[in-house]
Amino acid sequence: MIHDRYQLAFKLYPYERSADQDAETPVRHPVVIMGGGPIGVATALDLGLQGIPVVVLDDHEGIGMGSRAICFAKRCLEIADRYGCGQPMLDKGVVWNLGKVFHDDRKVFEFNLLPEQGHKFPAFINLQQPYFERFLVERVREAQAAGAPIELRGKNRVDSVITHDDHVTLEITTPDGPYTIEADWLIGCDGASSPLRGMMGLDFEGRVFEDSFLIADIKMMNDDFPTERWFWFEPYFKSGASTLLHKQPDGVWRVDFQIGWDVDRKKELQEENVRARLDAMLGDVEYEIVWTSIYTFQCRRMKQFRHGRVLFAGDAAHQVSPFGARGANSGMQDVDNLGWKLGLVIEGRAPESLLDSYNAERVHGADENILNSTRSTDFITPKSKVSHMFRNAVLDLAEQYEFARPLVNSGRLSVPCVYDGGPLNGPDALRGGPTRTRVGSPCPDAPLGEGFLLDHLGGAFTLLTIDAEAPDALEESGVPITRLALSASDDASGGLAERYLGMATSGVYLVRPDQHVAARWDSFDETATRAALRRAIGLE
Amino acid sequence: MAELTLTPNLDRPDDFYAALIATHDGLSDDESAALNARLILILANQIGDTEVLAAALQTAAKAPEEVTA
Numbered sequence: 276m277i278h279d280r281y282q283l284a285f286k287l288y289p290y291e292r293s294a295d296q297d298a299e300t301p302v303r304h305p306v307v308i309m310g311g312g313p314i315g316v317a318t319a320l321d322l323g324l325q326g327i328p329v330v331v332l333d334d335h336e337g338i339g340m341g342s343r344a345i346c347f348a349k350r351c352l353e354i355a356d357r358y359g360c361g362q363p364m365l366d367k368g369v370v371w372n373l374g375k376v377f378h379d380d381r382k383v384f385e386f387n388l389l390p391e392q393g394h395k396f397p398a399f400i401n402l403q404q405p406y407f408e409r410f411l412v413e414r415v416r417e418a419q420a421a422g423a424p425i426e427l428r429g430k431n432r433v434d435s436v437i438t439h440d441d442h443v444t445l446e447i448t449t450p451d452g453p454y455t456i457e458a459d460w461l462i463g464c465d466g467a468s469s470p471l472r473g474m475m476g477l478d479f480e481g482r483v484f485e486d487s488f489l490i491a492d493i494k495m496m497n498d499d500f501p502t503e504r505w506f507w508f509e510p511y512f513k514s515g516a517s518t519l520l521h522k523q524p525d526g527v528w529r530v531d532f533q534i535g536w537d538v539d540r541k542k543e544l545q546e547e548n549v550r551a552r553l554d555a556m557l558g559d560v561e562y563e564i565v566w567t568s569i570y571t572f573q574c575r576r577m578k579q580f581r582h583g584r585v586l587f588a589g590d591a592a593h594q595v596s597p598f599g600a601r602g603a604n605s606g607m608q609d610v611d612n613l614g615w616k617l618g619l620v621i622e623g624r625a626p627e628s629l630l631d632s633y634n635a636e637r638v639h640g641a642d643e644n645i646l647n648s649t650r651s652t653d654f655i656t657p658k659s660k661v662s663h664m665f666r667n668a669v670l671d672l673a674e675q676y677e678f679a680r681p682l683v684n685s686g687r688l689s690v691p692c693v694y695d696g697g698p699l700n701g702p703d704a705l706r707g708g709p710t711r712t713r714v715g716s717p718c719p720d721a722p723l724g725e726g727f728l729l730d731h732l733g734g735a736f737t738l739l740t741i742d743a744e745a746p747d748a749l750e751e752s753g754v755p756i757t758r759l760a761l762s763a764s765d766d767a768s769g770g771l772a773e774r775y776l777g778m779a780t781s782g783v784y785l786v787r788p789d790q791h792v793a794a795r796w797d798s799f800d801e802t803a804t805r806a807a808l809r810r811a812i813g814l815e
Numbered sequence: 816m817a818e819l820t821l822t823p824n825l826d827r828p829d830d831f832y833a834a835l836i837a838t839h840d841g842l843s844d845d846e847s848a849a850l851n852a853r854l855i856l857i858l859a860n861q862i863g864d865t866e867v868l869a870a871a872l873q874t875a876a877k878a879p880e881e882v883t884a
Binding site: 647653654659660661665676677687 | 820821824825828829842844874
């Protein structure tokens, strides 16, 4: 039997009997993904859109209730857009720019994310996780209809795995009983408590934070709060040691109270007790409670994200505190990084060792996220008297003096990871080129005609030339490179030149399928371009 | 005459703050207070300028509220 561990928000992949269940010998699939959450489904989209057959197994039949992740960052939306589902997320999401930080009953300061002009996506949108997942699954359905070989199998619970040198065997339980399949590659996207990690006996070490947070998503009957992020340290209304108020779509507000370590979860979650905290904070306001939950967290990661034919992505590989919106946002960057590499390996155009660069680059990303979210947590929940004293001194000074404001840390919001020093990086040889587009960076967006630059990058290797000559197409080691020929004058706003040329008058960028810069020069050099491509696919 | 800098001047504020807190790891309250005293004296010597130091002392003394840690 398969019991539901949680309630569903949307039932999107109901159980259907698969032909594999009647096969005499286990059917072999190129890729099997464990976990039908956002990271698993996004991985399936990436591979399926490349034409690589992929099977997703999930022990539920859809998306879990509860908003959970709510803050989706620009890079995450750009990745979703590459898969063809960024726009519905943007349309549904709430865009916000202004944040206010309070201490007790005083405003310490406010910040504006001041979005740079000329990007398709804003710095952040707030969107309940079930919607984010639903848009991904809807995009899978659309891709399937167009022939993408993706299968989502609901109520398929993996009970054991046996790893071999060149494949993995999976024992699966369904409502119709067990069956066995094999996978050339298995990807674990099965969340922070990853059963796959457990089955393989793999480590997941890090730091536990001794604090609990009570989430209440509420719908206000008469809400005139602005669309801003409000964060209180030691709020005067005493509903928590810190409190966050943030708007979501459908008139829903996220309220997050820090309530201490030794709490009686059941008692705290009783409606009257949740309301007591909310009433103290909101005063005389009518509201309806949509969802409540208590969470604790750890900051930790696996030592290695690749174990032979098994790869881990998202929360299964790394877990961070929620401060800074670095969970789902970093998981999507894992997918972005893994998809094209696995695609090239499966097609026999790149060596298996290319996948070790997935480990190197995304471990680097995870460490950056863990460092930032650990520091935010230490500031928000100081664990010693002296740490608390310094924290409050920073807040007191920040109220009057600008110098202390950069020290206030209520979450360093997720920015895309740059693979500085990465194993696939080629030469950074554009003299006078901007730092933000150095080798290893994700390409920043820029306006282009009626659309945007990023609409033209990704999915394959691109040679982006700006006021430079180069052949329109090249092929190296069986991998095509297509030129995108631009001129600084194509963007009258100057964004393209500012972001890609800096002091230079011309530029040539080799851009990876995940829109990261592999190498750059001031003019085209065929030998250098070929060498950089070989390096970017793990051949050198 | 130098003036007290009250605009952001730290290269890497998060790194500095983390290092500051980490330096106190495992110390008792008295040991932390003593460390802070030594640190202030070291930084004061680095600043040197009497008027800047006087302005810093004044600024710190009139902070919004007594810290009740």
